[in-house]
Amino acid sequence: MRDVAVVAFAQTHHTDHDTGVSEPELILPAIDEVREKTGLRSFGFTCSGSCDYLAGAPFSFVSALDALGAWPPISESHVEMDGAWALYEAWVRLQHGDVDTALVYGFGKSSLGNLRTIMTLQLDPYYLEPLGLDQLSMAGLQASALGAPQEELDEIVRRSRADGRANPYALDLPLEGGEPPITDGAAAVVLAAGDRAGELCANPAYIRGIAHRIEPHYLGMRDLSRSVSAADAARAAGVGKGRVEVAELHAQFAHEEIILRQALELPAETVINPSGGPLAANPVMATGLIRIGEAASHILDGRAARTVGHAAGGPCLQHNLVTVLEA
Amino acid sequence: MPSEPLVADHVLEFPGGYTRTTGPVIGRFLTELRDGRIVGVRTAAGRVLVPPLEYDPDSGDAVTGEYVEVGPAGTVTAWTWVETPLEQHPLDRPFAWALIRLDGADTALVHAVDAGNAKALEAGTRVRPVWSTNRRGHITDISYFAPEVTKIVSPVKAAYKITASRSLTHFLEGVKRGVFVGCRCANCHKVYVPYRLSCPECGIAITDEVELPDTGTITTFAINNLPDPRAPEVPFVSAYILLDGADVPMIALVGGVPAHQVRQGMRVRAEWVPEAERTLSMSNIRWFTPTGEPDAEL
Numbered sequence: 001m002r003d004v005a006v007v008a009f010a011q012t013h014h015t016d017h018d019t020g021v022s023e024p025e026l027i028l029p030a031i032d033e034v035r036e037k038t039g040l041r042s043f044g045f046t047c048s049g050s051c052d053y054l055a056g057a058p059f060s061f062v063s064a065l066d067a068l069g070a071w072p073p074i075s076e077s078h079v080e081m082d083g084a085w086a087l088y089e090a091w092v093r094l095q096h097g098d099v100d101t102a103l104v105y106g107f108g109k110s111s112l113g114n115l116r117t118i119m120t121l122q123l124d125p126y127y128l129e130p131l132g133l134d135q136l137s138m139a140g141l142q143a144s145a146l147g148a149p150q151e152e153l154d155e156i157v158r159r160s161r162a163d164g165r166a167n168p169y170a171l172d173l174p175l176e177g178g179e180p181p182i183t184d185g186a187a188a189v190v191l192a193a194g195d196r197a198g199e200l201c202a203n204p205a206y207i208r209g210i211a212h213r214i215e216p217h218y219l220g221m222r223d224l225s226r227s228v229s230a231a232d233a234a235r236a237a238g239v240g241k242g243r244v245e246v247a248e249l250h251a252q253f254a255h256e257e258i259i260l261r262q263a264l265e266l267p268a269e270t271v272i273n274p275s276g277g278p279l280a281a282n283p284v285m286a287t288g289l290i291r292i293g294e295a296a297s298h299i300l301d302g303r304a305a306r307t308v309g310h311a312a313g314g315p316c317l318q319h320n321l322v323t324v325l326e327a
Numbered sequence: 328m329p330s331e332p333l334v335a336d337h338v339l340e341f342p343g344g345y346t347r348t349t350g351p352v353i354g355r356f357l358t359e360l361r362d363g364r365i366v367g368v369r370t371a372a373g374r375v376l377v378p379p380l381e382y383d384p385d386s387g388d389a390v391t392g393e394y395v396e397v398g399p400a401g402t403v404t405a406w407t408w409v410e411t412p413l414e415q416h417p418l419d420r421p422f423a424w425a426l427i428r429l430d431g432a433d434t435a436l437v438h439a440v441d442a443g444n445a446k447a448l449e450a451g452t453r454v455r456p457v458w459s460t461n462r463r464g465h466i467t468d469i470s471y472f473a474p475e476v477t478k479i480v481s482p483v484k485a486a487y488k489i490t491a492s493r494s495l496t497h498f499l500e501g502v503k504r505g506v507f508v509g510c511r512c513a514n515c516h517k518v519y520v521p522y523r524l525s526c527p528e529c530g531i532a533i534t535d536e537v538e539l540p541d542t543g544t545i546t547t548f549a550i551n552n553l554p555d556p557r558a559p560e561v562p563f564v565s566a567y568i569l570l571d572g573a574d575v576p577m578i579a580l581v582g583g584v585p586a587h588q589v590r591q592g593m594r595v596r597a598e599w600v601p602e603a604e605r606t607l608s609m610s611n612i613r614w615f616t617p618t619g620e621p622d623a624e625l
Contacts, residue, residue, distance in 0.1 A: 020332050056339035117415060125345075126353050127378050128437060130466050132415030137424045140407025141437070144450075145426070216384035220426050220435030221376070224405065 004094050005197035005204030006325065007190050008037040009293035009300065011169050014185035014281040018111040023050075023060055024067040027107050030188040031067050034103070038190050038200045044099025046076040047090045049083035049106040050285045053118050064107065075099070082106060083187060083289030084250075084311030084321050090191050091210055100196040107186035108285035115182055115284065123315060124217055133315075136179065138219070142316040143255040145224035153178065156254035157279055164280020171281050178279075180252040185283030187290045205296035205307075205325040209237030212321035219316055230263035230310070230320035237308075237322040244270045245304040248291035250312040252278045259317065260310060270308075288312065292323050299327045352381045355394060361464040365456070367432050369393040377432035378466075398429035400475065401436070403452040408445040417471055423448050427472060439471040447474060491607075498522040499607040505599055507539040507570055507577075517574040541597035543570040543577075543615070544623040550586045559613070562586045568595060568615055582614035592622035 010033035012026065035041060046068065050061045061078045070076065077093075079085045083106020090102035110118075119135035143153075157178050164170035171181050190200070197204040213229040213236070216222055234240070247270050251257035257272065266272070273279075275294045278287050288311025295309035305327045313319040349357060352368060356379050359366045368379035368390045375395050376383070383390055406425040412418055417439045425448070426435035441457070442448045454472040462468040491499065498521040501508035509520030514529040520539055525532050548566035551558065557580075558565075564586050567576035581589055583598065595615035605611040 053339075056337055117413060120415065125347055126349065126357070127466055131417055131438065132413065133424060133437065134413055134415070137407060137409060140409075141405050141424055141426060144405040144407050216380075218378070218380070218384075218434075219437050220378075220428075221380070221384050224426075 002095055002097060002193045003197065003206055004091050004191055004193045005201075005206040006292070006296035006300070007192045007197055007201040007204050008034040009187070009189050009296055010034045010037070011187040011286070011290055011293065012185045012283075013169055014171060014183045014283050016111070016171050016181055016183060018109060018184060023055065023064045023107060023109070026109065026184065027064055027067040027105060027186045027188070030186050031103070031105065034188045034190045038101075038192075040101060040103075040190065040200070042074070043101045043103040043190070044075065045090055045093045045102040046074055047078065047086040047093070047102065047104050048076075049079045049081050049086040049104075049289065050108060051080055053113075053121055054108045054110055054115075054284060055112055068103075081285075081313055082250075082311050083189075083286050084292055084309075084323075085212070085288075085313070087189055087191065087289060087292060087323075088210060088212060088321060091207060094191060094193040097193075100193045101200075102191040103188065104191060104289065105186060105188040106286035106289040108283050109184040110182050110282070110284045111184050119315075127218060128315075138315045139253045139255070141219060142224040142259075143253065146255045146259060147225070148255055148258050152258070153254040156257050160254075160273055160277050160279035162276075163274055164276025167276050167280065169281065170276045173280060178254060180278050180282040181280070183281050183283045183287075185281065185286055187283070187286045187293055189289060189293050189296070201300060203300050203302050203327060205299035205327070207323055208326045209239070209241075209324035210322070211236035212319065214314070214319040217314065217318055222316070224316055225259070227259050227263040227317045227320060230260055230312075230317060230322065231265075233320045233322040234264040234308075237324045239264050239266075239308055239322060239324055241324075242306050242326075244308050245306055246271045246274060246295060246298050247308040247310065248273055248275060248277065248295040249310045250278060250288045250291050252282060252287075252312075254279070256312070256317060260312075260320075263320075264308065264310065264322065266308075288321065292325075295323070296325050299325055302327075350381060352379045352390065355379070357464040357466075357468075359394070359396075360466070360468045361462045363458055363462065364396055365398045365429060365436075365469075366394040367397045367429075367434075369395055374433040375431060376434050377429055377436055395431060397431035398456070400453055400455045401427040401429035401432070401472070403440065403448060403454060404428050404435050404450060406440065406448050406450070406452075408448075417467060421445075422471065425454070425472065427454055438466075438469060441471045441473050494522050494524045496607070499609075501538070502609065502611050503605050503607055505541075505602070505605075505611075507541060507597075509537050509539050509570075509573055511535040511537050518572055519575055520570055520573045520577055537572070539570045539572050541570075541599070542618060543568040543573070543595060544625065545581065545589065545591055545593045545595060545615075546576050546625060547591060548581060548589050550589070557610070564589045566595075566615070579609075579612060580614035581616070583616035590622070592625050594618045594620040594623055 292309030295307040298304035367375040367377035370383040453475040512526035
């Protein structure tokens with residue numbers, strides 16, 4: 001297995017409304033920032049994560065390539081998933097050994113449509129989508145299955161929102177509530193393999209474990225009070241092999257944090273979502289990648305030696321990706 | 328001066344909708360649904376999946392060809408209340424989404440429950456499907472689920488014609504004139520109001536009639552928060568009022584004072600409606616209102 005590290009991370013100053021920038025215009029500042037941090041203008045591989053349904057336009061990721069300057073032609077791929085899975089694909093690509101650097105980005109403008117009901121379109125078209133089950137309804141069912149005390153949930157929201165206010169990239173939101181904010185934003189990460197990692201940055205955040213697992217889609221086939229797939233991914237990534245100083249979890253709702261914390265077997269001393277997490281900024285399709293980027297930042301800045309980034313996709317935490325980063 | 332941003336509406340829609348093949352397993356479920364039956368499919372391991380899937384999510388093995396009728400009743404295992412339904416939701420009034428384990432199934436079905444209000448639901452609530460009148464082989468052939476019948480409402484209404492007794496008529500005639508008519512027992516000397524024909528303590532007829540003043544003292548009271556056609560406002564106070572010179576209190580409304588200021592020992596006076604509006608009824612007294620005198624010792 002080749003050593004692969006996060007060597008740069010950048011994100012936009014996320015907004016709760018459409019500022020009128022096009023997708024390439026949204027992405028460009030984050031791409032420019034990681035180019036500047038690494039000094040790289042071209043990459044061995046490029047992979048992005050986005051969802052056409054957010055903008056209601058087909059192949060929006062293709063036009064987004066205008067932010068890269070894909071000429072002469074570049075080696076590029078895309079996942080219709082959170083950018084965290086684009087990072088996974090790039091990590092796999094770097095394992096081939098013929099390229100040493102990869103640019104990964106994720107972006108989304110969820111302000112354009114009605115995100116709550118656009119999320120209905122991810123459901124199976126026979127049993128769930130025709131019922132019109134929306135994002136908040138799905139979350140409500142999972143919260144009911146977990147049955148956590150309201151005070152515990154409120155405290156997670158309060159902590160996340162307070163941390164978010166201190167994060168210049170996140171939104172300034174009330175300390176109460178509980179719904180993830182509608183957010184426009186983007187993020188970019190540069191991965192480097194082998195010796196290149198040390199050449200491109202002083203403190204590479206080495207990916208010592210990365211795995212994703214998925215479970216059945218239909219909500220009634222699962223025990224929604226726990227996340228078996230997150231637990232399996234965490235075991236495969238080796239989360240428990242050492243102390244986790246910081247964990248950035250892709251928990252869009254407070255009850256998801258409780259479920260994930262349990263699945264990843266994180267002890268009380270692990271700091272959860274010091275960035276504020278998705279409750280403070282939720283640029284859909286970049287939110288998971290930002291979790292990995294934020295977790296990596298603690299190592300890039302020399303503030304931590306071992307962190308975890310988590311990303312989720314699908315209804316009620318159906319699909320989970322866990323990354324263990326070490327100095 | 329920056330120009331206004333250019334904004335346009337944009338709708339993503341495939342006219343007529345996508346045509347999707349169901350495959351044999353989902354197709355069987357939807358066909359049975361059109362016939363008003365709910366079926367699950369048995370896995371090789373013996374579990375019954377509802378709604379049926381082509382592969383066992385536990386093992387990835389193909390399911391067996393055995394379909395099992397389940398329900399129609401089931402048990403709610405988790406639920407979430409929707410106070411403001413969205414246009415795409417199955418009900419246009421507040422309802423719950425629920426995971427429902429139908430009788431005979433090993434998994435839960437996601438559907439809507441029309442429970443009236445959130446307090447009517449809990450994990451364990453028994454529900455049954457309410458079928459669409461126009462079934463076409465679609466998950467919405469079940470319009471929604473409804474809780475099983477556990478209680479009924481029984482309205483009771485009986486009509487009577489009541490003739491006031493001689494003593495009550497005499498008392499109300501007094502009230503119409505603006506006086507309270509009472510009586511004194513010749514044996515125990517107690518003064519009763521309203522006027523009555525016998526002493527409840529001595530069991531003898533009373534003949535000695537007395538007129539009482541319209542002032543008195545509150546002995547006890549209740550603050551009522553439910554509207555009553557006889558009371559002018561909510562909350563209102565009903566009180567026992569011991570008219571001056573009487574030995575038993577009379578029940579009446581207290582008004583003209585905030586409810587929380589009403590107290591035992593408070594001195595009150597009847598507030599009469601204008602003479603022209605009076606009838607043979609207690610409504611001639613709007614209420615008793617404080618006189619402002621110092622409280623009386625009870």
